[in-house]
Amino acid sequence: MKFFQVKTVTETLEIIHKHYGPVRQPVTLPLGQALGMVLAEDIRSTEQVPHFARSTVDGYAVRARDTYGASDSLPAFLDIQGKVEMGKPASLLLKEGQAQGIPTGGMIPEGADSVVMIEHVEEVGELLNVFRQVAPGENIIRAGDDVMAGELVMSAGQRLRPQDLGVLAAIGKTRVTVYPRPVVAILSTGDEIVPADKAQLAPGEVRDINSVTIGAAARACGATVIDGGIVKDDYAAFLARARELFEQADLVILSGGSSVGTRDYTEQVMQALGEPGVLVHGVSIKPGKPTILAKAGEKPIMGLPGHPASALIIFHLFTAPLIARLEGLAPTELDRRIVARIGRNIPSAVGRSDYVRVKLEKRGEEWWAHPVFGKSGLISTLVKSDGMVEIAAQKEGILEGEFVHVHLFA
Known part of the structure; x- marks a missing residue:
């Protein structure tokens, strides 16, 4: 069966890196609108910052x-010769043998090479x-101590933070070219799934958790989210709604319906949306x-497991890097791991990668990272967790006290 032709975690990440990238052209925006967006250009300064030598304290230029x-017992005696005014040369x-009064930020006069504090x-x-x-x-x-003329200030692929906007303002760069925020559409599937705001559940019904958690996770990655609602296990209705969302979004996430079964239409819908179609069907x-x-055209489509905890773990492993590719984010910006010691022995089966939720x-x-055990469908285990630890496919487990990398949750 095609389902069992699984990929490893590394292979899946390599496919994401190879096959996906920004699907929309960069746009140029004012600095005030670019916070959190990803640069689509290298930026070099055309001038030095500061462009004149300036004082860092109130005092006297000497x-x-x-x-x-x-x-204190034998002071130096200098003649006071005027005062530097703020904003003036x-x-x-x-x-x-002379000194000039100078405020913080004032221009250092010619002939001076230091400032003595007023205290x-x-x-x-x-x-x-x-x-x-x-x-x-x-x-x-000194002039140019902060930024030199011609210096590479920022590289394409960097997400803009408040301090980044500040240095761009300092060099007079008031408009930047960035990648648009990816639009992510989430469609929940299943006859048993009902809206989260339904007050009374009938036997067999389950509230839609994934659209809430996956939507929030996508927003945390910088995406704009479309809630596609819920579709029943009907192929025609499923495909029609998926096509509508595909036209509106840069990435379509189908939540649920990714297991083997006669009513599983996820793969069929993905194939129907366009070539080249399914690239990964099952991960070890x-x-x-x-x-x-x-992938349909240039756009990715992803099918997540129905169990909420599994879906969110897969999101952190694969969907977050996929959104980063759509944003144009450099791979070096993605690593959110810390080193910790594992708090107890954890067994694992050789041949697959296990991801264990942990509390730090x-x-x-x-x-120290302490395992938070629970079945994959339990969302409460993620609430109690700070991140997850990978047990590599070739390992039989982790020993207490062993150093591990903890993938932090957003």
Whole structure:
């Protein structure tokens, strides 16, 4: 059966990296609208920041050698020659034995090479008593110390954070070219699935958890989400709704209906949406083996397991990297792992990758990861977890105290 021609986790991630990328052209936006979006261009500065040497403290601009040996008992004496004003050029040349008052951010006058803090001086008329020596460059940011002209400030594939917007503003880059936020449509399937807001459940009915959890996870990845609702186990209705969502979205996620069974239409629907069709049908992993990945044109379609915990684990492993590919995010931006020690022995079957949910505990300088056991369909196990630990397919388990990588949940 095709279902049992499973891929490994590594093979599945390689397929995601090879076959998917941004499906929409980059757009140019003002900085204020670009937070959280991914750069589609390298940005080099056309100027240096700051473009003049400036003081980092309130005090007096001086020549450092004029302060050498200064102390509380034997201060250096300098002549006060004017004051630098904020937002204006320092027009007076500083000569030997002189000092000029300067505010934080003020321009360093020509001839000065340091600033002595106001706490370490005393004004006596036109004379300045300096009680502490300073070194050349002390309390000064030199021109270009922050950003040099021609410097690569940011690379394509980087998600823009508040501090990134700040440096772009500093170099006068007020519009940036970014990839549009991916649009993700989620369609829940199954005769037993009912809306989450149904007050009274009939026997056999289950509230729709996956559209809520997977939708929230997709938003946390930076996507815009379309709730496609629920469709019954009817091929014609399933395909019609999937086609509607396919036209609106960059990625369609089909939740449920990915197991082997006579009423499973997920693979058929994926194939019907377009070529090349299904790329992965089953992953050698627990939980989440019945995972399907397809491509129609340039757009990905993904079938997640129906069990909520399994679906969310598969989302973190595969759907999040897939959304990142749609965003144009660089692979180096994806790693959300920490090193921890495992809190107890965990057995595992050789031949498949096991992902165990864990709760983190800090002991001194080390993190410890304690397994949170429970069946794959229990969403409560994820509520109690901070992340998950992989037991590689070739291992028979993990020993207590062994170092592991914990994949953190968003």
